[in-house]
Amino acid sequence: MDREGRSPGFYFLAAFFALFVLFLYGPISTIVILSFQGPDGGLTFPMNGGSTYWFANLFEKQAVGDFGGSFSRSIRLGLIVMATTLVVSVSAGLAFRRPFRGSTVLFYLAIASLIVPSILVSLGIGLMFNILEWDTNWYGSALGAHLTWTLPFGLLIMFAVFNRFNKAYEEAARDLGATPAQTFRHVVLPIIAPSLIGVALFGFTLSYDEFARSLMTSGSFNTLPLEIYGMTTNVTTPVLYALGTLTTGFSLMVVLLCLAASLVLQRRRRRHGSDAGRGI
Amino acid sequence: MNPSARSSPGSATPYVQVAPLAVIFALFLVVPIATIVVVSFWDYDEFRILPDFIWDNYVYLLTSQVTLATYVNTVKYAVLVWALTFAIGFVIAYFLAFHVRTMTWQIVLFILCTIPFWTSNIIRMISWIPFLGRNGLLNSTLIHLGVVDQPLEFLLFSDFAVVLAFVHLYTLFMVVPIFNSMMRIDRSLIEAAADAGASGWQIVRNVILPLSKPGIGIGSIFVVTLVMGDFITVRLMSGGQSSSVGIAMSNEIALLQYPAAAANAVVLLVVVLLMVAAMLRVVDVRKEL
Numbered sequence: 068m069d070r071e072g073r074s075p076g077f078y079f080l081a082a083f084f085a086l087f088v089l090f091l092y093g094p095i096s097t098i099v100i101l102s103f104q105g106p107d108g109g110l111t112f113p114m115n116g117g118s119t120y121w122f123a124n125l126f127e128k129q130a131v132g133d134f135g136g137s138f139s140r141s142i143r144l145g146l147i148v149m150a151t152t153l154v155v156s157v158s159a160g161l162a163f164r165r166p167f168r169g170s171t172v173l174f175y176l177a178i179a180s181l182i183v184p185s186i187l188v189s190l191g192i193g194l195m196f197n198i199l200e201w202d203t204n205w206y207g208s209a210l211g212a213h214l215t216w217t218l219p220f221g222l223l224i225m226f227a228v229f230n231r232f233n234k235a236y237e238e239a240a241r242d243l244g245a246t247p248a249q250t251f252r253h254v255v256l257p258i259i260a261p262s263l264i265g266v267a268l269f270g271f272t273l274s275y276d277e278f279a280r281s282l283m284t285s286g287s288f289n290t291l292p293l294e295i296y297g298m299t300t301n302v303t304t305p306v307l308y309a310l311g312t313l314t315t316g317f318s319l320m321v322v323l324l325c326l327a328a329s330l331v332l333q334r335r336r337r338r339h340g341s342d343a344g345r346g347i
Numbered sequence: 348m349n350p351s352a353r354s355s356p357g358s359a360t361p362y363v364q365v366a367p368l369a370v371i372f373a374l375f376l377v378v379p380i381a382t383i384v385v386v387s388f389w390d391y392d393e394f395r396i397l398p399d400f401i402w403d404n405y406v407y408l409l410t411s412q413v414t415l416a417t418y419v420n421t422v423k424y425a426v427l428v429w430a431l432t433f434a435i436g437f438v439i440a441y442f443l444a445f446h447v448r449t450m451t452w453q454i455v456l457f458i459l460c461t462i463p464f465w466t467s468n469i470i471r472m473i474s475w476i477p478f479l480g481r482n483g484l485l486n487s488t489l490i491h492l493g494v495v496d497q498p499l500e501f502l503l504f505s506d507f508a509v510v511l512a513f514v515h516l517y518t519l520f521m522v523v524p525i526f527n528s529m530m531r532i533d534r535s536l537i538e539a540a541a542d543a544g545a546s547g548w549q550i551v552r553n554v555i556l557p558l559s560k561p562g563i564g565i566g567s568i569f570v571v572t573l574v575m576g577d578f579i580t581v582r583l584m585s586g587g588q589s590s591s592v593g594i595a596m597s598n599e600i601a602l603l604q605y606p607a608a609a610a611n612a613v614v615l616l617v618v619v620l621l622m623v624a625a626m627l628r629v630v631d632v633r634k635e636l
Contacts, residue, residue, distance in 0.1 A: 076547055080442040084456070087439055090515065091463045094474035097484065101477055111482045155367045162364035173365065176372045182568060182623055183380070184576020186593050187612050191379025194386050194605060197396075211375035218368060276467050278579055283600065295469050299583060308477075311470040318465045326458070 095315060102308035110305065121309035134294060134310065140205050141291035145275040147210060152217040152270035153263060160225025161251075177219040185279035188215050193283030208284040213274040220273065221266045228262045261332045268325040272318060380616075387609035396605050404610035413595075418618070421591045424506075424581070425574040425622075428513040432570050433563065435514070436521025440562075441555065443522075444529035445537075457526070464519045472512050472583050479503040479511075504586030512584045513574055520573070521566035528562030529555065564630030568623055575619050 101108070105116020125134055163170060180188075192212050196203045203209070236258065240250040278292040285293060291314065298307055390399040408414055439460070447453045463471065478484050479502040486498040501507050532555065540550045578593030592615050599608035 074547070077446050080438065080446055083438055084442050087435065087518075088459060091460065094478050094515070095463060095466065095471065097477050098470075098474045111477045111480055112484055112487070155371065158364045159368040162361035165358075165361050167361040167365065169369075170365075173369060173372070176376065177368075180372060180376050182572045182619065183376070184572060184593070184615060184619060186576055186578060186596055187383065187616060188376065188379060190596070190600060190605075190608060190612055191383045192375060193600075194609065195379050195382045197605070198382065198386075211371065214371050215376050218371060222368070272465050276465075278469060279576070282597075292467060292469060295467060296579065299469065299473055307473065311467070311474060314470060315466040318467070319462065322462060322465050 095311075098308040099312045099315070102305055102312040104305045104308075108305050110303065110308075121305045122313065124304075124306045125309050125313065133289065137289045137291045137294035138314075140288060141275055144205050144210065144213065144290060145271045147206065148213045148217055148274035149267050149270035151210075151214060152221045153267050155214075155218060156221030156225050156266055157259075157263065159222055160229055163222075163226065164229055177222050180215045181219045183215075185216070185277075186282070188212055189280050189283040196284075203284050203286040205281075205285045205288055205290055208286070209281050209290065212280040212284040213277055216277060216280055217270045217273050220269045224262060224266050224269070228259050232258065257336065261329045261336070264325050264329045264332070268322065271321065275318070383609045383612050386606055387613050389606045389609075391604060391606045393603075404606050405614075408607070408610050408614060413590075414614075417590050417592055417595050420589060421575060421593075424509060424513065424591065425571050427510050428517065428574050429567060429570050431510070431514045432518045432521045433567065435518050436525055436566060437556075437559070437563070439518075439522050440525035440529055440559075441551065444526055444532075445555075460519060460522060468516055469579065469583070471516060472580060475508065475512060475515075475584070476503065479508060504584070504588060506585065506589060508584040509581050509589060512580050513577075516580065517570050517573055520569040521563075524562035524565040524569075525559055526562070528559040532558045560630045564626055567626055571622055571626070572619055575622070576615065 101110070101112070101114070102121055103117050103119065104114055104121065105118045106120045108115035108121075159173075163174075189212060192208050193203060196208050201208075232255075236254050237250050240254045245253070276292060277290075278296060281290045281293055289297070295310060295314075298310065386396065387404055388400050388402070390397040390401055390403070443453055443456055447456060476483070480486070481498045481500070481503070483503070485502060486495075489495050490498065536554055536558075537550055540554050545553070576593055578591060578597045581589055581591040582594055582597075592611065596608050596611045596615070599605075599611065
C-alpha cells in the first residue's frame with residue numbers, strides 16, 4: 068500500500084462502506100420518521116401530518132398492552148444480568164489465569180453455551196421448571212437463560228483482557244506487601260476497569276434485547292421484546308414505530324453513556340499513570 | 348500470602364473463583380439440555396407430558412417428509428446468509444483494517460457500524476416493512492421512476508425478505524472477528540508481497556485471506572448457528588409462509604407437544620454441532636483466543 072495517494076480501490080471500498088452504513092441505518096431512520104405521523108397516519112409513506120400523538124398513545128395502558136410494565140421489567144432484568152455477568156466473569160477470568168482441574172470442560176461449556184440455539188435453552192429451562200413444578204418468572208428462570216448468553220461473552224472478553232495484562236504490576240504490589248485483596252482492589256481493578264464497561268454493556272444490552280431465551284422462561288409477565296413481538300402481530304398503527312423509536316433511542320443512550328464512561332476512565336488512568344516522582 | 352502458596356496446584360482459590368460460573372452453566376445449560384434429551388423419549392397427550400421411554404417422537408420426526416423439507420429450507424437460509432455476510436463482512440473489515448489509516452477513524456467508523464446492533468432485533472426487522480411493503484418506499488419509487496408498473500410482491504413476506512433481514516442483523520458478527528484477525532496480520536508481510544511484485548488483488552487472495560481464516564471461522568460459526576436456530580426472523584419476514592426448524596419447534600411448544608419439540612431440539616442440536624465441527628476442521632479457531 069502506498070502512503071502517498073489513495074488508490075482507485077480505496078474509493079470503491081469507501082463507497083461500498085457508505086452503502087453498508089446506509090443499509091444499516093436506512094430502515095431504522097424510516098420508522099423514526101414515520102413514528103411522528105399525525106393521528107390519521109398509517110404504516111407507510113407519505114406522511115399524514117406530523118405530531119407526537121403515537122408516542123402519547125404508547126403510554127395509554129389499554130391501547131397497546133403493558134408497555135410500561137414490560138419496559139421496567141426488561142430494564143431491571145438487564146441490570147441484574149449486567150451485575151451478575153460482571154462479577155461472575157471477572158471472578159472466572161481470574162481463575163482461568165492459573166491451571167485448575169476442569170478448566171477445559173468449563174471452557175468448552177462456555178463455547179457450547181454460545182452455539183446452542185437460543186430456543187433450545189429456552190425449551191430446556193422451561194421443561195425443567197415444568198417438571199419440577201416451579202413457576203417460571205423473569206427474575207429466576209429468564210435470568211438464568213439470559214446468563215447462558217451473556218456469560219460466555221463476558222468470559223471471552225476477560226480472556227482477552229488478562230492475555231494482555233502485565234503480571235509485573237501484581238508482583239510489584241505483592242513485593243511491597245499487599246494482600247491479594249489489596250492487589251486486586253488497587254492494582255488489577257483500575258487497570259481492567261475500562262474493559263469491564265464493555266462486559267457490562269454486553270450484559271445489559273444482550274439481555275434487554277433477548278427474545279428467544281425469554282420465550283418459555285419469563286412466566287406470566289412479559290419482557291419488552293416479548294411485548295414488542297406481541298404488538299407486531301396485532302397492532303397496525305404507527306404506535307409500533309413510536310415504540311421502536313423510543314427503545315432505539317434508549318439503547319443509543321446506554322451505548323453512548325458507556326462509551327463516555329470508558330473514555331473518562333481511560334483519561335483518568337492516563338493522568339494517574341504519570342504521577343511518578345510527583346511525591347503523591 | 349507468599350507467591351508459592353498462591354500458585355500451588357492444591358490451592359482452592361481458582362475453584363472458589365470459578366464456582367459461580369460452573370453452577371450457572373450446570374443449572375441453566377447442562378441440566379436443561381439433559382432434560383430435553385430425557386423428555387424427547389416421553390409420551391404426551393393433549394393435556395400433559397407422560398414419563399416413558401418410547402422412540403415414537405423420533406420415528407415420527409425422522410420419517411416425515413415435512414422434516415426433510417424444513418431442514419432443506421433452514422439450511423438454504425443458512426448457506427445464503429453465510430455467503431452474503433461473509434462477502435460483505437470481509438470487504439468491510441478489509442476496508443477498515445487496511446484502507447483506513449488512523450486509529451481514530453477506525454474506531455469512529457467501527458462504532459458507526461456497531462450502533463444499530465444494539466437496538467432490538469425485532470424492531471430492526473419490522474423497520475423493513477415501510478421500506479419493502481406493497482406501498483413501501485422502494486415500490487413507490489420504482490413505480491414513480493417507471494421501472495415497473497405493478498408493485499413488486501416478492502420484496503416483503505418472502506424468502507428474499509428473510510435473507511435480507513438476516514444479513515441486516517448478522518453481518519456485524521462477521522465484521523468483528525474478521526477485523527480482529529486482520530489487525531493481527533504483520534504489515535511487513537504485505538509490504539514483502541508488494542515488493543515481490545504481487546498486485547493488490549493477489550495480496551488479498553494469497554496473504555490476507557489465509558491469515559484471516561480464524562476470524563472467518565468464528566464469524567461463520569456465529570452466523571450459521573444463529574440462522575439455524577432462528578424462528579422469529581423467518582416467521583416475521585416471510586409473513587408465516589416459510590418454514591424453518593425453529594418455527595416447527597415453536598409451533599410444537601405452542602401446542603404443548605413438548606416431547607415432540609424436544610425430539611426436534613435434539614436433532615437440531617446434533618445438526619448444528621456437526622456443522623460447527625465441520626467448520627472447525629477447516630479453520631483453527633483456538634489460535635484466536
